[in-house]
Amino acid sequence: MSKKITIAIDGFSSTGKSTIAKLLAKKYNYIYVDTGAMYRAVTLFSKQNNFVGKNFLNKDELISKLQLVRLSFQFNQKLGFAEMYLNGNNVEKEIRTLEVSQLVSKVAAISEVRKKLVAEQQQMGKEGGIVMDGRDIGTVVFPDADLKLFMTASADKRATRRYKELIDRGDKVNFDEILFNVQERDRIDSTREDSPLIKAKDAIEFDNSDMGIKEQFDRICSLVDSKLED
Template sequence: MTNKITIAIDGFSSTGKSTIAKLLAKKYNYVYVDTGAMYRAVSLYAKVNKFVGNDFLNKEELVNSLRNVSIKFKFNEVLGFAEVYLNNENVEKEIRTLEVSQLVSKVAAISEVRKKLVAEQQQMGKNGGVVMDGRDIGTVVFPDAELKLFMTASADKRATRRYKELIDRGDKVNYKDILFNVQERDRIDSTREDSPLLKADDAIEFDNSDMGINEQFERICSLVDKKLSQSS
C-alpha cells in the first residue's frame, strides 16, 4: 500500500480513541501517536516537581521548565504497542492513574505546553501514514488530515468504561470520582481558550455509547478504506 493518509481522531475522554487508533495503526501498518499520553507525561512531570496539584498551578515555573521535558514513544514488542518515556524513564503506568487524570486538563490548557507538543506532533506525522488521537488533532495539529473522526459517548458510559479499566488494573477507585473527573475534563477541555475541544467541520461524528469495539473497528475501517481508494 503506497498511498498513506493521515487519520485524526478527536473526542471526549474515555471514548476509546486510543484503542481504536492502535488497532488502525496495526491493521494499516501506520505510526500511532497518543497525544493524550504526551499531555499526561507533562502533567506527571509537573506533579512530581510540585508545579501543579488539585488546588494549585504554578504556571510560570512549569513553562520555564518545559525545555527539560523530553517525551518519546518506544515500541514494546511484547505488549504490541509503544510505551511513553519521560526523560528516558518508562512512565506508561504512572500517567494512567486517576491522580494524573485529575491534573491533565489543567496542564493541557497552558498555551506554551500546547505549542511545544503540537510542534512535536506535527513533526511525527509530517509524512502521513499516521494515526493520531487527542483533542485538537483535526482542528489544530492536522487540519488537512484526509480522515477526521470525532468520538463521543454519554458521560456515564465513559465513566463506567474508565472505572472498569482502572479496577481491572488493580487501582482502588470510586465510580463517583471517575464520573466527576470525566465531566470536569469535558468542561475544561471544551471551554479552554487555547485549542478547545471542538468537532472539525469536516469530521465524522462517531457516537459509540452502545457499540462494542469490534463493531466500531469494522465501521471505521470501511471509512479508512474509502479514503485510501480516493487517494490512490
C-alpha cells in the same frame, strides 16, 4: 496499498480513541501517536516538581522548565504498541492513574505546553501513514488530515468504562469520583481558550455509547479503505 494517509481522531475522554487508533495502526501498519499520553507525561513531570496539584498550578514555574521535558515513544514488541517515555524513563503506568487524570486538563490548557507538543506532533506526522488521537488533532495539529473522526459517548458510559479499566488494573477507585472527573475534564477541555475540544467541520462523528469495539472498528476501516481508494 502504497498510499499513506493521515488519520486524526478527536473526542471526549474515555471514548476509546486510543483503542481504535492502536487497532487501525496495527491493521494498516501505520505509526500510532497517543497525544493524550504526551500531555499526561508533562502533567506527571509537573506533579513530580510540585508545579501542579489538586488546588494549585504554578504556571510560570512549569513554563520556565518546559525545556527540561523530553518525550519519546518506544515500541514495545510484547505489547504491540509504543509506550510513553519521559526523560528516558518509561512512565506508561504512572501517567494512567486517576491522580494524573484529575490534573491533566489544567496542564493541557497552558498555551506554551500546547505549542511545544503540537510542534512535536506535527513533526511526527509530516510523512503521513499516521494515526493520531487527542483533543485538537483535526482542528489544530492536522487540519488537512485525510480522515477526521470525532468520538463521543455519554458521560455515564465513559465513566463506567474508565472505572472497569482501573479496577481491572488493581487500582482502588470510586465510581462517583471517576464520573465527576469525566464531567470536569469535558468542561475544561471544551471551554479552554487555547485549542478547545470541538468537532472539526469535516469530521465524522461517532457516538459509541451503545457500540462495541468490533462494530466501531469495522465501520472505521470502511472509511479508511474508501480514502485509500480515492
